[in-house]
Amino acid sequence: MIFLRKVFISLVLIVLSTPAFSNLTIEITEGAQGALPIAIVPFKWSGSPAGLPAHDVSEVIRNDLQRSGRFNPLPVASMLAKPGSGDEIDFRDWRALQMENIVVGQVQPNGSGGYLIRFQLFDVYRGEQITGYSVPTTAADLRSSAHSIADIIYETLTGEPGAFATSIAYVTSEGKGENQRIQLKIADADGYNPQTIVSSKEPIMSPSWSPDGSKLAYVSFEKSQPSIFVQEVFTGKRDKVSAFKGINGAPVFSPDGRYLAMTLSKGGNPDIYIMELRTRKLRQLTSHWAIDTEPAWSPDGQELVFTSDRGGKPQIYKIPVTGGKEQRVTFDGDYNAKASYSPDGKSLTLVTRINGNYRIGILDLASAQLRILSTGSLDESPSFAPNGSMIIYATTYKGKAELSAVSFDGRVKQRLALQTGDVREPVWSPYKNRKRSR
Amino acid sequence: MKKTCIKSGLLLLAVLLLNGCSSMGGSTGDANGDGSSGAPVTDANGDNGDATTSGANQGGQWQGNPLDDPNSLLSTRTIYFDFDQSDIRPESADVLRAHAAYLLNNAGASITVEGHCDERGSREYNIGLGERRASAIKRFLQAEGVADSQINTISYGEEKPVDSGHGEAAWSMNRRGELVY
Numbered sequence: 001m002i003f004l005r006k007v008f009i010s011l012v013l014i015v016l017s018t019p020a021f022s023n024l025t026i027e028i029t030e031g032a033q034g035a036l037p038i039a040i041v042p043f044k045w046s047g048s049p050a051g052l053p054a055h056d057v058s059e060v061i062r063n064d065l066q067r068s069g070r071f072n073p074l075p076v077a078s079m080l081a082k083p084g085s086g087d088e089i090d091f092r093d094w095r096a097l098q099m100e101n102i103v104v105g106q107v108q109p110n111g112s113g114g115y116l117i118r119f120q121l122f123d124v125y126r127g128e129q130i131t132g133y134s135v136p137t138t139a140a141d142l143r144s145s146a147h148s149i150a151d152i153i154y155e156t157l158t159g160e161p162g163a164f165a166t167s168i169a170y171v172t173s174e175g176k177g178e179n180q181r182i183q184l185k186i187a188d189a190d191g192y193n194p195q196t197i198v199s200s201k202e203p204i205m206s207p208s209w210s211p212d213g214s215k216l217a218y219v220s221f222e223k224s225q226p227s228i229f230v231q232e233v234f235t236g237k238r239d240k241v242s243a244f245k246g247i248n249g250a251p252v253f254s255p256d257g258r259y260l261a262m263t264l265s266k267g268g269n270p271d272i273y274i275m276e277l278r279t280r281k282l283r284q285l286t287s288h289w290a291i292d293t294e295p296a297w298s299p300d301g302q303e304l305v306f307t308s309d310r311g312g313k314p315q316i317y318k319i320p321v322t323g324g325k326e327q328r329v330t331f332d333g334d335y336n337a338k339a340s341y342s343p344d345g346k347s348l349t350l351v352t353r354i355n356g357n358y359r360i361g362i363l364d365l366a367s368a369q370l371r372i373l374s375t376g377s378l379d380e381s382p383s384f385a386p387n388g389s390m391i392i393y394a395t396t397y398k399g400k401a402e403l404s405a406v407s408f409d410g411r412v413k414q415r416l417a418l419q420t421g422d423v424r425e426p427v428w429s430p431y432k433n434r435k436r437s438r
Numbered sequence: 439m440k441k442t443c444i445k446s447g448l449l450l451l452a453v454l455l456l457n458g459c460s461s462m463g464g465s466t467g468d469a470n471g472d473g474s475s476g477a478p479v480t481d482a483n484g485d486n487g488d489a490t491t492s493g494a495n496q497g498g499q500w501q502g503n504p505l506d507d508p509n510s511l512l513s514t515r516t517i518y519f520d521f522d523q524s525d526i527r528p529e530s531a532d533v534l535r536a537h538a539a540y541l542l543n544n545a546g547a548s549i550t551v552e553g554h555c556d557e558r559g560s561r562e563y564n565i566g567l568g569e570r571r572a573s574a575i576k577r578f579l580q581a582e583g584v585a586d587s588q589i590n591t592i593s594y595g596e597e598k599p600v601d602s603g604h605g606e607a608a609w610s611m612n613r614r615g616e617l618v619y
Contacts, residue, residue, distance in 0.1 A: 176602075203597035205561060224550075224592060226565075247569055247593060250562040263562060270566040291566030307563050314563055338560035351560050358558060378604065380560055399604055425561065 035072035037098055043105040044084030053142055057107055057117055060146035064164040068389055069407030086120050094124045114138050121153055131156050143192055163385040167429040169207040169216055174421035191416050208252045213430045217251035250294050254301055261295035272306050285323055296340040307337040332370045342388045349382040349391050360393045373410045383427045394424040511536035517615040524570035526578055538582030551575045552616040553593040556609035561595055568593030575615045
């Protein structure tokens with residue numbers, strides 16, 4: 001059985017690919033041994049065949065859990081039965097398949113254009129229900145409701161919040177020369193529902209979410225002047241907050257959303273500044289002839305890490321938010337850049353150079369151990385999921401710029417390939433619709 | 439050492455290509471210029487006989503703006519850099535001196551110096567590196583006497599490659615400063 005499982009996970013699974021919508025496609029490129037075996041039985045549709053929902057809710061849940069690296073969902077083809085509710089489950093079937101948990105459910109019509117999803121999560125060995133919900137939804141929200149259900153299952157079984165009902169922002173580039181189009185887009189964390197929120201002939205860079213997920217800060221080179229904008233995600237309304245002479249770059253919201261750290265070179269070379277958004281008041285945090293850039297806040301807002309080549313090569317340094325003495329953080333290798341904190345503040349993800357290859361690493365701050373997570377040669381822009389379980393980053397595959405995601409332990413990797421154009425600079429959104437206290 | 443040879447080889451190739459282009463441009467430009475070469479001429483006596491003579495193409499007697507002269511050093515507007523470096527290479531000095539001389543003689547003219555990088559490394563760090571390259575060119579021009587007000591700089595980092603390939607051949611063309619009048 002263990003052998004069989006290995007065969008399953010070593011297969012490259014291509015799922016969720018819908019070329020017509022230019023979605024990101026997800027492939028599992030490395031297996032997950034030790035992941036929890038779970039059966040997500042296809043949910044029963046109780047309406048008319050003509051009213052069948054456009055998305056298979058249980059399939060969305062199954063793919064989410066697989067992507068996390070923490071679960072190993074049973075393929076539908078291997079299921080001995082397909083119970084639609086708790087009283088239809090014969091737990092012996094699922095024990096025989098060595099499942100630890102099973103999820104069953106139904107989708108039924110609910111008013112005009114609405115649906116009601118019911119699901120139950122069972123412990124296979126004890127034969128008991130662990131949790132179950134009824135979730136009213138609409139056709140437009142079907143996938144997002146499925147992601148929320150995956151979050152509930154994830155949290156119930158791992159004790160940690162799920163991050164499936166979240167978004168990613170990223171930059172795409174299509175065409176060349178006069179026909180080049182650079183776009184800032186937002187999609188569901190699984191790559192579905194891509195929406196363009198900025199489109200330009202000139203470069204767009206460095207998107208950063210506000211902590212409540214309602215705004216994005218980014219750099220745009222329109223009118224041949226790099227400027228920092230803060231844009232409301234849902235209304236499209238935006239403010240130009242910084243357009244000084246020279247570099248206006250690397251904006252990043254403070255954890256309380258009141259400040260924006262950024263890189264400005266108005267003083268003659270790139271230094272880190274902090275802007276209070278309400279008053280637009282600026283405070284210079286670093287002052288050095290070297291390049292200081294790519295600031296990132298610690299989760300408690302008390303210090304920032306940044307990239308500096310003050311020692312000759314780019315390395316990561318940290319500085320208290322109130323200013324003061326910088327301290328070097330990275331010592332492995334001759335190139336470390338673009339660091340950001342894990343949500344628990346215990347580690348940094350960053351770009352590190354090894355034998356001429358640029359790869360994604362995780363630096364454990366307590367032990368100063370650097371682990372390499374990626375295997376590409378031009379990997380960059382790592383961004384933690386809000387629960388810290390995964391990191392999304394930009395990579396190059398067969399000459400094309402793509403996104404990839406890797407689980408924190410490095411065991412599960414997925415390619416998220418756009419059908420056309422280059423895609424880069426992914427940033428994972430905060431949790432949606434709920435406040436988490438972790 | 440070997441790498442440097444390859445790089446200078448590439449640069450040489452680029453220069454040769456540019457020269458190839460400019461001689462073609464030269465003849466076109468000439469036709470638009472004084473119109474003398476290659477055109478039928480009548481002799482001093484006004485004797486317009488059966489025979490026609492024509493002068494040989496002298497090749498590039500430029501009479502327009504020197505900025506548009508394809509045979510001028512001013513036609514070179516791209517300065518290349520070594521990996522992770524912002525030092526002006528010795529072979530770029532003559533071109534930059536020519537631009538400095540032009541700006542000195544034309545106080546009303548101004549340029550934007552764009553700094554660019556190859557795709558390796560993080561994007562915002564490359565914005566910093568691109569600015570360093572643009573600033574190095576600006577300082578060179580200022581040392582030649584060009585006024586600060588005539589030189590604007592902008593860094594595009596790795597965002598505007600001229601070659602979208604992923605190897606040293608592409609990277610060496612992308613690590614550059616561009617002089618835009």
